[in-house]
Amino acid sequence: MTLGEKICRLRKARGLSQGDLADTLGVSRQSVSKWETDSSVPDLDKLVALSRRFGVTLDELVCGEGDAEKEHEPEPLPAAQPQGRQVLGGVLLAVGLLGLLLFTLLWGLEGLLLGLMFLLPFLLCGVLCLKVRRRLGLWCAWAVYLPQQVYWTMATGITWRLVLTTPHFTREMNYFRLFIGWVMLAALVALTVATARSFSGLRKEPTPKMVGVTAVLWAAALLIWRLRALFFGLFADETGLIQLPGLVTGLLQGACAAGQTAALAAAITLTLALLRGRQKQTPG
The missing domain is CATH 1.10.260.40 (lambda repressor-like DNA-binding domains)
Known part of the structure; x- marks a missing residue:
């Protein structure tokens, strides 16, 4: 052999x-x-x-x-572990789907959208339990964090970017909103560090393709919020009011916030992998 x-x-x-x-x-x-x-x-x-x-x-x-x-020699422990994950995944999916059905029956289409906001983490974690074999806890943490960021942005306009206004924040602007922004930033930092540590062994050769993907992720992380403002500016009237349904506006804002967060974490992780790959190529 x-x-x-x-x-x-x-x-x-x-x-x-x-x-x-x-x-x-x-x-x-x-x-x-x-x-x-x-x-x-x-x-x-x-x-x-x-x-x-x-x-x-x-x-x-x-x-x-x-x-x-x-x-x-067979490995009994890995064979038993997916079975427990399948049970957990099935339970989470059942809770999510039953919840969506209940919300829809009680409040129609608006109930379905509202149910998705609260129950999407159950659905995503259920799918992850059934499909993912490695880093399940990490991906489930992201599956909980990102939908919640969509919800907070849609319902209150709060994102972790709010902490940038801390030096100029006043009592009239509601300190509780600022506190939520800091909590979201702390969770983002913790998840990003956990993701980078989980992929600490990942090395990527700095090929033009990988460098280009990394550049796109950084551009998305830095520019999504600015592009959001430009997009909504196209639908604003002379008074500055956005001529879009409130639900659509909220969903788009939430999606932009979650997309910016995911792009930032991915950009940092991939950048570290490229640096490790470049150090390995360096002689000595």
């Missing part, structure tokens, strides 16, 4: 996709594919990382020595 065949066999035995293994090792999926087809050979540090990830010695991985039955 060749080295590539061993890597492929060990990967499949542990239920990993090529992308999962690539993320763990900080390489591209194409690199893993080349290893498994024996088109290229992993570096020594990657061989060591592979042996640790698969739970085998370096000799067993490279030379095929050791207990061969260990490779075929």
